[in-house]
Amino acid sequence: MTVTPMRRDDAVDTGGARAARLAIRAGAHRGPTAGLAPGYVQGNLAVLPKALAADFLRFCQLNPKPCPLIGLSAPGDGRVPELGEDLDIRTDIPRYRVWKNGELVAEPEDVREFWRDDLVSFVIGCSFSFEEALMADGIEVRHIALGRNVPMYRTSVQTQAAGPFHGPMVVSMRPMSPADAIRAVQITTRFPAVHGAPVHIGKPELIGIRELAKPDYGDAVPVGDDELPVFWACGVTPQSVIATVKPEFCITHYPGSMLVTDRKNSEFAIM
Amino acid sequence: MTVTPMRRDDAVDTGGARAARLAIRAGAHRGPTAGLAPGYVQGNLAVLPKALAADFLRFCQLNPKPCPLIGLSAPGDGRVPELGEDLDIRTDIPRYRVWKNGELVAEPEDVREFWRDDLVSFVIGCSFSFEEALMADGIEVRHIALGRNVPMYRTSVQTQAAGPFHGPMVVSMRPMSPADAIRAVQITTRFPAVHGAPVHIGKPELIGIRELAKPDYGDAVPVGDDELPVFWACGVTPQSVIATVKPEFCITHYPGSMLVTDRKNSEFAIM
Numbered sequence: 001m002t003v004t005p006m007r008r009d010d011a012v013d014t015g016g017a018r019a020a021r022l023a024i025r026a027g028a029h030r031g032p033t034a035g036l037a038p039g040y041v042q043g044n045l046a047v048l049p050k051a052l053a054a055d056f057l058r059f060c061q062l063n064p065k066p067c068p069l070i071g072l073s074a075p076g077d078g079r080v081p082e083l084g085e086d087l088d089i090r091t092d093i094p095r096y097r098v099w100k101n102g103e104l105v106a107e108p109e110d111v112r113e114f115w116r117d118d119l120v121s122f123v124i125g126c127s128f129s130f131e132e133a134l135m136a137d138g139i140e141v142r143h144i145a146l147g148r149n150v151p152m153y154r155t156s157v158q159t160q161a162a163g164p165f166h167g168p169m170v171v172s173m174r175p176m177s178p179a180d181a182i183r184a185v186q187i188t189t190r191f192p193a194v195h196g197a198p199v200h201i202g203k204p205e206l207i208g209i210r211e212l213a214k215p216d217y218g219d220a221v222p223v224g225d226d227e228l229p230v231f232w233a234c235g236v237t238p239q240s241v242i243a244t245v246k247p248e249f250c251i252t253h254y255p256g257s258m259l260v261t262d263r264k265n266s267e268f269a270i271m
Numbered sequence: 272m273t274v275t276p277m278r279r280d281d282a283v284d285t286g287g288a289r290a291a292r293l294a295i296r297a298g299a300h301r302g303p304t305a306g307l308a309p310g311y312v313q314g315n316l317a318v319l320p321k322a323l324a325a326d327f328l329r330f331c332q333l334n335p336k337p338c339p340l341i342g343l344s345a346p347g348d349g350r351v352p353e354l355g356e357d358l359d360i361r362t363d364i365p366r367y368r369v370w371k372n373g374e375l376v377a378e379p380e381d382v383r384e385f386w387r388d389d390l391v392s393f394v395i396g397c398s399f400s401f402e403e404a405l406m407a408d409g410i411e412v413r414h415i416a417l418g419r420n421v422p423m424y425r426t427s428v429q430t431q432a433a434g435p436f437h438g439p440m441v442v443s444m445r446p447m448s449p450a451d452a453i454r455a456v457q458i459t460t461r462f463p464a465v466h467g468a469p470v471h472i473g474k475p476e477l478i479g480i481r482e483l484a485k486p487d488y489g490d491a492v493p494v495g496d497d498e499l500p501v502f503w504a505c506g507v508t509p510q511s512v513i514a515t516v517k518p519e520f521c522i523t524h525y526p527g528s529m530l531v532t533d534r535k536n537s538e539f540a541i542m
């Protein structure tokens with residue numbers, strides 16, 4: 001199989017989440033969803049057979065910072081109405097990854113042909129929501145300013161295990177001045193459903209990160225001498241944990257191609 | 272003149288703020304007020320002639336983090352009823368400092384004999400309130416654990432000037448693990464009237480502090496390799512600024528001997 005390079009169609013109306021989702025469903029928008037439907041929550045996707053769903057649900061509940069669950073389907077049902085009345089998990093993401101026994105077997109733009117009656121969909125909050133709030137406050141988000149993917153790192157911090165699901169927490173990193181780091185704690189604390197407050201500040205070695213310049217996922221970004229690296233629990237954690245379990249079947253979103261929902265970021269602010 | 276060593280009378284009932292204040296007024300409690308009337312707000316005192324009061328009030332309003340004003344008297348009036356119905360600035364603090372033209376001229380236990388009709392009293396919030404909230408959350412406050420005064424530093428950060436009042440911000444420092452530092456930002460953000468969130472984390476050199484082991488006021492405390500120094504704007508700032516102005520007359524509290532008020536710390540939490 002081949003990996004289609006990410007690209008962004010400019011024809012899409014980014015004014016509304018539903019419009020964006022319809023464009024994705026129709027194949028009119030392909031590639032990354034960053035910047036699509038500003039103000040609306042985007043989500044990470046994990047689809048698992050019912051036999052594993054109860055354990056994975058417990059895993060999310062035990063690890064709300066890396067795995068903030070914002071949507072959950074009934075078995076076999078592609079709909080998640082709490083995130084969008086018309087939303088269909090099987091068609092509404094630009095690109096998917098399909099896994100069998102831990103092996104990547106396809107990266108389709110539609111998963112209807114892979115669908116099964118026992119599949120449960122988990123939608124997990126994503127940092128796009130709090131990054132929007134940070135930027136609205138005038139805080140530079142380095143990887144966005146540089147047009148890169150956020151740098152992510154596997155840490156020495158273990159998640160709380162549930163059934164077969166266990167493994168290290170993955171974190172994303174954004175460098176900031178100390179004053180911005182304090183402000184970022186305040187801002188992201190308002191958004192517990194999208195990872196919430198940072199899990200670590202300032203000393204990467206304490207959480208098992210040896211070299212900031214060598215992220216395990218995403219792209220490196222420069223960190224100034226007058227800046228602190230600020231770390232948030234990352235939605236890649238559940239994907240990384242699922243990969244360890246090697247479930248007989250699993251669907252995830254293609255990195256950067258998220259589920260665009262009808263929920264507003266502001267709805268997720270607890271105050 | 273001699274400086275009376277600080278001591279704490281054990282006979283005082285610390286259950287209520289008013290009881291503590293009456294004991295102080297009667298001379299039954301002398302010395303530091305730390306630990307007295309737990310749960311009640313204590314304040315820093317600055318008393319200035321009316322001629323300087325308008326400028327100093329503006330200074331406080333321009334610099335709410337180091338100078339959070341929680342009480343203000345009418346000229347010549349020793350009462351500040353918003354902080355305690357019976358409260359009298361002239362008798363209710365265990366020990367005072369009286370200054371003339373910037374010179375310390377007395378450290379009395381009562382300032383009635385120094386009182387003038389043109390004096391305005393400013394009561395400024397104090398970190399005792401947020402330290403109580405930090406400890407209630409299980410966060411170690413190092414200088415309290417070690418039985419020392421909090422280490423304080425003059426910074427390179429300038430306050431906003433008002434009339435003759437200007438000068439560097441003074442900060443207090445508490446070392447914490449990165450996780451506790453994040454939690455401490457969340458907790459102290461709730462208390463803007465008592466200095467609020469930290470003003471700096473992690474890189475003392477960026478705010479002009481050369482050596483953590485050599486505080487400008489208070490006592491040094493150890494900072495572990497796995498900890499970050501966390502800095503809060505400090506109520507010593509206004510005293511340091513007033514000292515620069517050398518007003519013809521001024522009264523402050525003796526360090527550590529604060530004004531015990533009837534306001535509860537929890538009242539000052541904005542959420």
